[in-house]
Amino acid sequence: MTTIAKTPAATRTPARRSRGRWFAQVGWRHVVGVLAVAFSLFPILFVISAAFNPLGTLSSTELLPTGASLENFTNLFDRTAFGHWFLNSLLLAGVASFASIFLSSLAAYAFSRMRFAGRRVGLLALLLIQMFPQFLAIVAIFLIFTTLTDLYPSIGFNTPWGLFLLYMGGALGANTWLMKGFFDTLPKELDESATMDGASHVQVFFRIMLPLVAPILAVTGLLAFIGSINEFIIANVFLTEPEAKTLAVGMYGLVAGERNNNFGMFAAGTLLTAIPTVLVFQLLQRYIVSGLTSGAVKG
Amino acid sequence: MSAPLSGPGSAPQAPGREPVRRGLPRTSRTARQDAPITATGLVVKVVLLGLVAGIAIWAAFPLIEAEHWIGLGILVATTAGLFYLYLSRRHIPAKYLVPGTLFLIAFQVFPVLYTASTAFTNFGDGHRGSKDDAIVAVQTSSVKQVPGSTEYNLTIATKGDPATGALVFLLSDPKTKDVFAGDAEGLRKLDAADVELSSLSGKITAADGYTLLNIGQASSRSDAVTALIVPTDEGAIRSNGLTRAYEGKAVRAYDAGCDCVKDSETGKTWTADEGSGSFVAADGERLAQGWKVDVGLKNFGAVLTDPNISGPFFGTLAWNFAFAIGSTGLTFLLGMAIALALHSPRMRGTNFYRVLLILPYAMPSFAMLLIWRDMFNTDFGLLNNLFGLNVDWFGGSWSARIAVLLVQLWLGYPYMFLVATGALQAIPRELTEATSVDGASPWQSFRAVTLPLLLVALSPLLIASFAFNFNNVNAILFTTEGGPFAPDNPRNGATDLLITYTYRLAFGAQGAEFGLAATVSIFIFAIVATVSAISFRRTRKQEEVYS
Numbered sequence: 001m002t003t004i005a006k007t008p009a010a011t012r013t014p015a016r017r018s019r020g021r022w023f024a025q026v027g028w029r030h031v032v033g034v035l036a037v038a039f040s041l042f043p044i045l046f047v048i049s050a051a052f053n054p055l056g057t058l059s060s061t062e063l064l065p066t067g068a069s070l071e072n073f074t075n076l077f078d079r080t081a082f083g084h085w086f087l088n089s090l091l092l093a094g095v096a097s098f099a100s101i102f103l104s105s106l107a108a109y110a111f112s113r114m115r116f117a118g119r120r121v122g123l124l125a126l127l128l129i130q131m132f133p134q135f136l137a138i139v140a141i142f143l144i145f146t147t148l149t150d151l152y153p154s155i156g157f158n159t160p161w162g163l164f165l166l167y168m169g170g171a172l173g174a175n176t177w178l179m180k181g182f183f184d185t186l187p188k189e190l191d192e193s194a195t196m197d198g199a200s201h202v203q204v205f206f207r208i209m210l211p212l213v214a215p216i217l218a219v220t221g222l223l224a225f226i227g228s229i230n231e232f233i234i235a236n237v238f239l240t241e242p243e244a245k246t247l248a249v250g251m252y253g254l255v256a257g258e259r260n261n262n263f264g265m266f267a268a269g270t271l272l273t274a275i276p277t278v279l280v281f282q283l284l285q286r287y288i289v290s291g292l293t294s295g296a297v298k299g
Numbered sequence: 300m301s302a303p304l305s306g307p308g309s310a311p312q313a314p315g316r317e318p319v320r321r322g323l324p325r326t327s328r329t330a331r332q333d334a335p336i337t338a339t340g341l342v343v344k345v346v347l348l349g350l351v352a353g354i355a356i357w358a359a360f361p362l363i364e365a366e367h368w369i370g371l372g373i374l375v376a377t378t379a380g381l382f383y384l385y386l387s388r389r390h391i392p393a394k395y396l397v398p399g400t401l402f403l404i405a406f407q408v409f410p411v412l413y414t415a416s417t418a419f420t421n422f423g424d425g426h427r428g429s430k431d432d433a434i435v436a437v438q439t440s441s442v443k444q445v446p447g448s449t450e451y452n453l454t455i456a457t458k459g460d461p462a463t464g465a466l467v468f469l470l471s472d473p474k475t476k477d478v479f480a481g482d483a484e485g486l487r488k489l490d491a492a493d494v495e496l497s498s499l500s501g502k503i504t505a506a507d508g509y510t511l512l513n514i515g516q517a518s519s520r521s522d523a524v525t526a527l528i529v530p531t532d533e534g535a536i537r538s539n540g541l542t543r544a545y546e547g548k549a550v551r552a553y554d555a556g557c558d559c560v561k562d563s564e565t566g567k568t569w570t571a572d573e574g575s576g577s578f579v580a581a582d583g584e585r586l587a588q589g590w591k592v593d594v595g596l597k598n599f600g601a602v603l604t605d606p607n608i609s610g611p612f613f614g615t616l617a618w619n620f621a622f623a624i625g626s627t628g629l630t631f632l633l634g635m636a637i638a639l640a641l642h643s644p645r646m647r648g649t650n651f652y653r654v655l656l657i658l659p660y661a662m663p664s665f666a667m668l669l670i671w672r673d674m675f676n677t678d679f680g681l682l683n684n685l686f687g688l689n690v691d692w693f694g695g696s697w698s699a700r701i702a703v704l705l706v707q708l709w710l711g712y713p714y715m716f717l718v719a720t721g722a723l724q725a726i727p728r729e730l731t732e733a734t735s736v737d738g739a740s741p742w743q744s745f746r747a748v749t750l751p752l753l754l755v756a757l758s759p760l761l762i763a764s765f766a767f768n769f770n771n772v773n774a775i776l777f778t779t780e781g782g783p784f785a786p787d788n789p790r791n792g793a794t795d796l797l798i799t800y801t802y803r804l805a806f807g808a809q810g811a812e813f814g815l816a817a818t819v820s821i822f823i824f825a826i827v828a829t830v831s832a833i834s835f836r837r838t839r840k841q842e843e844v845y846s
Contacts, residue, residue, distance in 0.1 A: 025645060032640040033652040040659050043709065046681050047662070047670060063681055103399035110395035122396070124835070128828055129407055130763060135772055135798075139813050140413035141406075151361040151370075158459075169406025172399040177759035178718065185725040185756065201391055202340065219721040223714070230664045232773065240459045248665055253462075255669060263673075270666040277661035278654070 050267035057263055072264035073272075082269060084243045085250040089229055090276055092160045092167075092246060097224035099164075100171035101217055107176045109205050112183035113191060123177075130173045135233045141166065142237055158244040163235060167228060175220045182216040183209065218284035225280050229273065247273045344385065351381055377401070414817050419593055423812035426576050426589045434553040436588040437560055437578065439528045439535040441551040451479075451536065452502045453544040455517045455524055456509040464510070466520070466527050468536065469503040470544055471496060478503060481529035481536055502542065517541045560586065598818035611791040611800070616826070618700070619796045623769040626707040627761055633708065634715025635753065639745070642723045653720070660713035668777035671706045675778075693779050696793035703778055703794050707768070715764075722756040723749070762831050769827050770798045797823050 046063050054069035076082045110116075111123060145166075149156025156162050190212070191204045199207070210217070232248040239245045245253075251269045254262045355378040362371040384393055420426075452471045457464035468481040469489075476496070478489045495505040505511065517524060518541060529536040534548040551562045559570040560578050569578035569586050577589035603609055637656065641649050659667070674681040675692040683689060692702045726749060734744035768774070775781055781792040781799050791800050801819040 026643065026647075029640045029643055029646050030648075032637060033648075033656075036637045037652060037655045039709070040656050040713070043667065043670065043674065043681075044658055044662060046674065047667075050670075063685060103402070106395040107399045110392045114392045114395075116392040119392075126403075127759070127762070127766075127831060127835075129403065129411065130766060135770070137410040137414040139417070139816075140410040144410060144413070151365060151367070152358070165402070166406050168399075168402040170403075172403050173763070176399075177763065178721075178756075181756040181759065182721070182725055185752075200340075205395075215724055216721050219717055222717065226660060232665050240463050242460050248663060251663070251666060266666065267670070270663060270670070273663045273666065274658070274661050278658070 047267045047270050050264055051271050053264055053267075055264070057261060072268040076265045076268050076272075079265075080250065080254065081242045081245070082250065082272075085245050085247045086272065088160055088245065089247040089273070092163060093225050093228035093276075096164050096167045096228045097221050099168060100175065100224045101221050103168065103171045104173075104175040104220070105179055105210070105213070105217065106205075107172055108179035108183050109209060111176065111180045113188075123180075126172055126176060130170070138234060138237055141234065145238070157238055158241045160244075163238050163246075166234060166238075167231070171224075175224065178220060179213065179216055182213055186212055222277075222280060222284055226277055229277060348382060348385060351378060415821055417814050418598055418817035418821055419595060420591055420814045421576055421589075421594050421597075422591050422814045422817075425587050426591050426814075428590060430571070430576075430590040433576075433578075433588045433590040434560070435530060437551055437586055438549040438553065439530050440588065441549050441562070442528065442535040442537055442547040443550050444539075444545045444547045448534075448548070449546045451544040451546070452500060453538055453542055454503040454506075455512045455520075455538075455541060456480075456506065457512065458509060461510055461512050461516045462520075466523055467509060468527065468529055468538065468544060469494070469506055469509065469511075470536065471501055471503055473501050476501075478506075480506070480509070483527065483529070486529055486531050486536065500542075514541065594814070598815050601815065602818055602822060611795075612797075615791060615795050615797055615800050618794070619769060622700075622703070622707075622771075622794075622796060623765050625704050626711060626768040626771070626774075627764045629704065629708045630711035630715045630764070631719075631757075631761060633712040634717075635719045637712075638716050638719035638723055639749070642720065644728075656716060657713045659709055660717070664710055665773055665777060667710065668706065668773060671709070672778045675702050694783055696783060699779050699783055699794050703774065706778060707771075707774055710774075711764075718757060718760055719753065722753050725756065726752050758834075762834050765834075766827050766831060769796070770823065771796070772798055772802065775799045776802075797826075 042063065049062060049065040051072055052065050052068050052070075054067045054071055111119060145156060145162060148162065153159075154161065155165060186209070190208055194204050194208050195201075229246075230248060231246075232252060235246050235249050236252070239249050242250070247269070251266060251273070254269065255266050355374060358374055359371060362374065381397070384390055384397060449472065452473060454469040454471075456467045456469050458467065459465060465482065468479075470479045470481060470486075471477070471494075472479075476491070478491060478494050478496070480487050480489050489506065493507040494503050496502070497504045503511075512520070521541070524538050524541060527538065531546060534546060536544050536546050538544050550564050551560050553560050557568070557570065559568045561568050567580060569580045569584070571577075572579045573592060575585075575589070575594075576592035578586040602612075641652055643649075672693075677683060677689070677691045677694070680692070682692070690698060693699045730748050730752075731744055734748055735741075739747070775794055775796055776799060779792070779794045781795040781803065783794075784792040791803075795803075797819070801816055801823070
């Protein structure tokens with residue numbers, strides 16, 4: 001990355017001075033960015049080189065790719081139900097993240113803009129409930145869903161919908177707090193003036209608040225999406241049939257037994273798993289722009 | 300709405316107070332509230348409530364069929380409550396809070412309470428069901444083959460995944476040609492039309508609705524095959540190898556008169572002990588099959604006084620705090636620093652950086668944890684190769700701890716970067732512009748304006764992150780697995796968190812002890828909740844929660 005090339009290639013002192021000022025104001029930021037990107041990327045580079053490594057074992061993999069073969073990818077699709085896992089994960093993470101953002105933004109709006117009995121208790125209770133190691137409740141969850149599966153097979157074990165319901169249980173977690181903090185930073189004059197103009201609370205929420213909190217919706221949406229993609233422990237209990245598994249459960253099965261030999265396939269699966277998340281991030285990127293709220297209120 | 304009405308001439312309204320109430324008579328308020336009922340709003344309301352009714356009716360039928368009257372009662376009450384709430388004009392906050400809260404109660408609060416209630420029992424392996432279940436288990440496990448009992452041809456099958464699904468015995472009687480399916484629940488006769496028999500061996504070679512295991516798959520699960528006992532009227536059916544099964548008679552039987560189990564061969568008796576939920580012989584021998592009983596505070600006493608459990612508790616607790624604070628603090632500092640560096644209106648290409656920076660977060664974390672574990676490998680790990688080191692990372696206590704924290708930093712800082720970026724964008728530019736006009740240095744303006752505002756938005760998140768990392772099972776289980784272990788203490792390693800330590804105690808080699816695990820998780824919860832409560836008190840000044 002050479003940003004110097006952008007400045008005119010003159011060596012006169014004013015130019016150099018302005019270049020020095022440019023570095024003090026902007027240039028150092030690029031240095032930080034490049035260093036951070038390097039720190040982020042080197043393990044990923046290792047995964048890429050493992051995925052394209054024709055030998056497909058851990059011990060033969062270097063940081064930089066040594067060969068280019070798609071063998072690991074073809075093996076992944078031929079020998080496992082990777083395609084099913086992929087679709088299951090996409091469906092589950094997509095629906096669950098959308099629904100959980102909606103639920104938590106509703107709650108955050110109430111917590112931020114209204115005063116009611118039990119508000120403070122409710123906020124603290126939300127935090128407390130989140131702190132119980134949910135994974136130790138897995139025995140209870142398993143027993144509850146055994147009953148549910150008997151009653152409603154369509155939302156029981158080995159279906160994405162049972163997991164979806166369970167993930168919704170955690171929807172009001174930290175996201176509500178994050179959104180409430182964001183709602184709190186929006187000027188109250190906005191909804192007050194809208195109410196004065198005769199808008200109902202529903203209209204205030206959907207037409208005024210939601211567009212303004214789009215950045216935080218994008219951020220929490222991304223968090224929820226990644227959270228569902230990565231969730232392993234509960235999904236591992238829920239999904240036992242090969243074609244019902246999500247990526248996390250299925251891929252863990254790849255390396256649970258023969259780790260070294262499947263390493264290439266595992267790395268290939270890791271790369272493919274990352275694609276939807278990166279795409280979601282790209283989609284939401286245009287909402288994560290600054291200045292949405294500043295300027296909404298003049299005065 | 301229970302907003303206290305402010306007295307006349309009260310200073311500025313508390314933020315968020317519904318402004319409409321301000322001095323307006325109620326009638327005009329409702330009148331104005333009636334006005335904006337739009338056709339769209341009405342249609343949406345009708346459709347959604349119709350959907351609720353539809354789901355309720357769909358859910359009611361299986362409940363009626365199974366005669367789950369309590370469940371049905373809850374369903375009817377919930378549906379009625381929803382209709383009342385959304386058709387009435389009042390309880391506006393509840394309208395926003397109820398949807399999420401319903402899920403929260405059903406799938407989070409209830410399992411947690413249920414788990415907590417098991418802390419007062421001996422629930423676990425050997426103490427899973429009722430006393431009757433235990434008696435059946437005692438009798439079926441003592442089955443021995445007697446001369447003249449039926450021999451079956453056995454095929455091992457499952458309804459799920461061949462590697463993990465619950466096993467089923469498909470049996471064919473060589474004399475009568477009857478076919479059965481048997482599992483731990485009992486024996487069911489199958490319709491001869493649904494199965495194919497091999498003309499050579501008489502074994503079942505295909506059955507509708509079952510996946511048959513081949514010999515390789517079956518032998519890899521031979522322990523489970525041996526353990527599966529199908530109870531029958533006269534005794535039980537057990538496997539004999541992978542292709543034969545026999546029906547045998549139980550040697551031990553329960554006698555209600557003495558409330559004990561008698562062995563008809565040795566004559567030994569085991570008397571039921573309701574206190575511990577097991578059958579105990581005069582010489583102190585306990586049968587493995589017990590039942591679930593309430594043990595009161597025994598588990599809590601064990602955690603505090605049993606040297607095996609409480610001994611390493613405090614060392615682990617200290618590291619657990621260091622890990623949670625380290626993971627949260629380091630990721631926050633790095634994430635915030637980078638967010639600040641990239642948060643500049645003159646900066647070009649921030650999106651490019653963001654997309655690349657976020658990649659560690661986009662990668663599936665459990666997979667990356669396993670890959671990091673291999674990068675720390677002493678002999679051919681990437682880190683030792685790259686830097687020409689020869690460090691046995693997971694061999695030493697401190698290097699293992701540093702390694703774990705480094706992995707956490709890599710996995711977690713993009714998240715902090717994201718939320719810090721989000722919060723920074725919510726801070727009006729005018730504020731920082733104003734400080735620079737007033738001649739403040741960037742550092743002063745950061746300390747006086749940006750950081751406090753950031754912390755207001757992010758402190759709940761930092762606390763949540765602390766709580767998450769305090770119980771971050773994956774971070775340890777997928778990397779060091781709690782090790783390295785001191786040679787004299789194989790129970791608890793240098794990087795064990797309380798939760799992984801508990802996991803090993805409860806689900807480890809000695810078999811599942813859910814009661815004990817639930818007890819320790821209550822301790823963990825109490826610790827995290829206390830810490831969080833204290834932090835909240837300290838951030839209370841900045842929080843508007845309490846207004």
